[in-house]
Amino acid sequence: MRIVIVGAGEVGFNVARSLSQDGHDVVVVEENQERFSKVSEELDVMTVEGNGSRPMILERAGVAPGGSTDMLIACTNRDEVNILACWIAKQAGVPKVIARAVGLEFTDSPEWGEKLGIDMMVSPERSVAYEVDNLLRARWATHSMDVASGAASIYAVPIREDCPSLDLSLAEIRERHRDLIMLVVYIKRGDRGFIPNGRDRLKRGDLCYCLCYKGQTPMMAGVLWPPMAGGIKRAFVVGGGKVGFQVSRRLASNGVSVKLIDHEREKCKRLSRELERVDVIWGDGSDEGLLLQEGIDSSCAFISTTGSDENNIILSVLGKNLGAAKSIGVVKKRSYLKMAGILPIDSLVNRNMALSDLIITSVRYPQGNERVSLLEDIGAELVETVIPTDSPSAGKTLMELDIPQGAVIGMITRGDSSFIPNGLTRLMPHDQVVVFSEEDKTRDVLASLGVRED
Structure with missing residues (x-):
C-alpha cells in the first residue's frame, strides 16, 4: 500500500x-x-x-x-x-x-x-489510564494486557528469590496446581527470551509473561509471588494534565481514593470541579513533606504523569522510597522503559507505544485481527484472530497443525466460553484464538491457521 x-x-x-x-x-x-x-x-x-x-x-x-x-x-x-x-x-x-x-x-x-x-x-491517554488501573489490580505485575475481550490477561511477572515456585519446571507447577488455568507464554531471561515448554524452570530474575483468566489471577499470584497485603485502595497521582486526569477519573470510578497533586493553582481549581470524587491538592509532587503529610505509605500507589519523562522517573523513585506499595511512571520515550529494571520503580508505562501499535495494527490486519507488541525489546507479539470457515486448520488438533517453533496458541474463545487449549484441542470455524509468537514467526503462524492478512 x-x-x-x-x-x-x-x-x-x-x-x-x-x-x-x-x-x-x-x-x-x-x-x-x-x-x-x-x-x-x-x-x-x-x-x-x-x-x-x-x-x-x-x-x-x-x-x-x-x-x-x-x-x-x-x-x-x-x-x-x-x-x-x-x-x-x-x-x-x-x-x-x-x-x-x-x-x-x-x-x-x-x-x-x-x-x-x-x-x-x-488517543493514548485512555489506554494509559486503563493499563495503570490493571497494574494496580495486579500489584505483582510490571505490565499487563487484556485478551479475549477482557476475559483474560497477559501479565509480566518478575520472578524473585522468594518466589514460591522458584526452580520448579512449568510441568511441576501445573501438577501442583491443577485448578489453576495458567500458561507461561514467554520468559525473558537476561538478554534473551524464549517461548518455554514444560521442562523449562523458573529462575531468579526471569520476567514471565503469563496468560491467565481474570478470576484466577489471585491464585496465579500465590504461585509466582510471595504473600502480599490486600489490594490498593489509595493512590497519589502527580500531574494534572490529560493523562493524570484520565488516570484519576478511572481509579476513582473503581473505588480507589485518589489524591491528585499539581503545581498550577488555576488548573487545580478546574480539576476539582471536573473530578468530584478526587481530592485535588495544589502543591509540589516532589515535596517529601507534603507527601508524608498526605499519608503516603505501604497501602497506596504512586503514579507520576507530568509532562516530563525525566521528572516522572525521578518522582516514581521518590514515591517508592517513601514507602508506596506500587510506583508507576508514565513516559513517552521507549528507551526509558528499561529503567524500570534498574531503578526502584515498579512499572513504566509508555503513552506513545499503545498509540503506535494500535495504528500499525489497523494497517497490518485490516480484517480485524488484533496485533499488539507487548514489549519492543522482547521481540514477541500477541495476535487475536478468528479461524475462517474455509481454513485448512479447522477440525484439526493443535498437535496436527504445522505451527512453527517459537509460537503458541494460548487461548480459544468458542461461543460464550474461553479456555486454554492443549495438544488434543480441535480448532473449529469461527474460533477466536490468541497466539503468542516471536515477531518473525507471526506470519507463518497465521498462514498455518489459514488466516489471510489482506
Whole structure:
C-alpha cells in the first residue's frame, strides 16, 4: 500500500519505520527541520517537508484526486493539523484515514470521527489510564494486557528469590496446581527470551509473561509471588494534565481514593470541579513533606504523569522510597522503559507505544485481527484472530497443525466460553484464538491457521 504519514514525532517515526519494514510505500510529511532530517537519514521512506494540513504539501505527497494513496495517518500533536489533513485526504478520495486526537473530547464519542469522515480517531491517554488501573489490580505485575475481550490477561511477572515456585519446571507447577488455568507464554531471561515448554524452570530474575483468566489471577499470584497485603485502595497521582486526569477519573470510578497533586493553582481549581470524587491538592509532587503529610505509605500507589519523562522517573523513585506499595511512571520515550529494571520503580508505562501499535495494527490486519507488541525489546507479539470457515486448520488438533517453533496458541474463545487449549484441542470455524509468537514467526503462524492478512 501507499501510505502517507503526517508528523514524524516518536509516534509517526515508529509507525513509518514499522510499515516501511513491512514493504509498504511510505511517505512522511514533516515541517520540523530536525525531525525531517532524522526521518530522511534513518528510514527508507520518501519525505516531504512542510505543514501536513496544507493541500499543496499533501498534493506533493501524493494526496490528490486520482492519486494512488491508500491511507493517510495524521499523528502530529496538533488536532487541527490531524483533522484537516484527514479531511483533505477524504475529499481527495483516500480510502482510509486515521487521526491522532490530542483533545480528549474528540474520543469521548465516536460521533466526532464519523461526522468528520475520519475512519479512526485514537488517543493514548485512555489506554494509559486503563493499563495503570490493571497494574494496580495486579500489584505483582510490571505490565499487563487484556485478551479475549477482557476475559483474560497477559501479565509480566518478575520472578524473585522468594518466589514460591522458584526452580520448579512449568510441568511441576501445573501438577501442583491443577485448578489453576495458567500458561507461561514467554520468559525473558537476561538478554534473551524464549517461548518455554514444560521442562523449562523458573529462575531468579526471569520476567514471565503469563496468560491467565481474570478470576484466577489471585491464585496465579500465590504461585509466582510471595504473600502480599490486600489490594490498593489509595493512590497519589502527580500531574494534572490529560493523562493524570484520565488516570484519576478511572481509579476513582473503581473505588480507589485518589489524591491528585499539581503545581498550577488555576488548573487545580478546574480539576476539582471536573473530578468530584478526587481530592485535588495544589502543591509540589516532589515535596517529601507534603507527601508524608498526605499519608503516603505501604497501602497506596504512586503514579507520576507530568509532562516530563525525566521528572516522572525521578518522582516514581521518590514515591517508592517513601514507602508506596506500587510506583508507576508514565513516559513517552521507549528507551526509558528499561529503567524500570534498574531503578526502584515498579512499572513504566509508555503513552506513545499503545498509540503506535494500535495504528500499525489497523494497517497490518485490516480484517480485524488484533496485533499488539507487548514489549519492543522482547521481540514477541500477541495476535487475536478468528479461524475462517474455509481454513485448512479447522477440525484439526493443535498437535496436527504445522505451527512453527517459537509460537503458541494460548487461548480459544468458542461461543460464550474461553479456555486454554492443549495438544488434543480441535480448532473449529469461527474460533477466536490468541497466539503468542516471536515477531518473525507471526506470519507463518497465521498462514498455518489459514488466516489471510489482506
